[in-house]
Amino acid sequence: MNSERLPILITAIGGGGHGEQILKALRLAENGRYFIVGADAQRNSYQATFVDEFLTLPFASDPAYMSKLLQICEKYRIKALFHGCEPELKLFSKNRAEIEGREIFLPINSEEVIDLCMDKQATNQRLTKMGFLAPKYCVVRNREEIGQIDWFPVVVKPSVGGGGSANVYIAQDQTELLGLANYLGLDTIAGSFVIQEYVGTPGDEYTVGVLHDMDGNYINSIAVHRQLSGQLNVRQSVTNCTGRAELGNRLVISSGVSHGYVGRFEEITKQCAEIAAAIGVRGAVNIQCRFVNGKVRVFEINPRFSGTTSLRAMMGYNEPDVLIRRHVLGEKIDVDFSYEEGQVLRGLVEYRTR
Secondary structure, eight states: TTSSSSEEEEESSSSSSSHHHHHHHHHGGGGEEEEEEEEETTTTGGGGSSSEEEEOOOOOTTTTTHHHHHHHHHHHOOOOEEEHHHHHHHHHHHHHHHHHHOOOOOOOHHHHHHHHHHHHHHHHHHHTTTOOOOOOOEEEEEHHHHTTTTTTTTEEEBOOOOOGGGOOOOOOOEHHHHHHHHTTTTTTTOOEEEEEESSOOGGEEEEEEEEEEEESEEEEEEEHHHHHOTTTTTEEEEOOOOGHHHHHHHHEESSSOOEEEOOOOHHHHHHHHHHHHHTTOOOOOOOOOOOETTTTEEEEEEEEEEEHHHHHHHOOOHHHHHHHHHHOOOOOOTTTOOOEEEEEEOOOOOOOOO
C-alpha cells in the first residue's frame, strides 16, 4: 500500500449500483490521492480491475459481515468507508458507533433521515406536512382501498424499499390497478403499496443532488435533466390512454440508470435544497422529481450517493471527494463551488473476465 495515498474502502462495487459510481468518482479525483480498496460479494466482478486491492465480502445479511468488514478496515488502515448498496447503508447506520469509534470517516445520513427516506409513505407525509408540493398518494392494503382510487393515472410501488425503480409500474384505470395488485402480492402478509399520482411529462424529470457536510452545513447542489429514451433508461413506457393531454403522448417510468444534461438548474435545485435542509440532511441526498408549473414534485428521496455520482464528478462536482477533503483532509470547501455543465450519456461496455 502506498502510504502517501489515503486508504478508502468502497463496498458493493459490482452490479452497476451506487458503489460503482462512488468508485468511478474517486478515481477521477485530483492527483490520484486515494488508495482504493474495493469489495463485493462476487469474486469475478469486473470492477475489481479498477481498484488497488479487491476483496470479497459476504452479503450484508450475513452475521459475519461486520466482523469481516472491520478486519479489512484494520488491515488496510481505512480512513473512509463508503457503502455501495442500501442493505449495507442500513447495516452501517446500525453500527455507526463501532465504525466511527475506529476513527473511520463514515459519510452517511442520520438514522432518522435514512429511515424517513426509505419509507415512501413517511416521506410523502413529511413533505406534505412541511408545505412542499408532493404528488397525491395513498397506501393500499386491500381491494376495498383500491376501489376508492379515482385519480388516474397512478404509479404503483412498494411502500418500503424498491430503490432503482424496482417493482414500480403505471396503472391507468381500476382494471390495471387490480391486475398489478394481484401480480405484486397485495394479499400476502407484507402486501402494501404506495399509490402515487403520476405527474408531468417525461421531459419534466430530474434527478437532483444536494450536498451538506456532516455538520449539516449546505455545500452545493446539481441536477441531471433526464433523457428518457431507450431500454437502458426506461423501465416502462405506455401510450397515454387517460385523455389527459397535459401528461404527454406516453407515460414513462425511468429506470435506475439515468443520463442527460448535467447542470445547476437553479429553479429546481433551489427548491430541492430547501427540502434537504428541512429534513435535516447530513452528507449526500438524491431527490427524484418532476418539475411541473414551476414547482418541484418529489416522488422519491434516496438518502445516499446517487446512481449519477460519476456523471456529476465528470463535471467537477465530486461528492465523495468533497466530503473526504472537508472532513478527513481538513480542506475548506466553497459553498456553491463552480462546476461544468453539459450532456453526459451512458451505454454498455463489455469486459472479458478471467
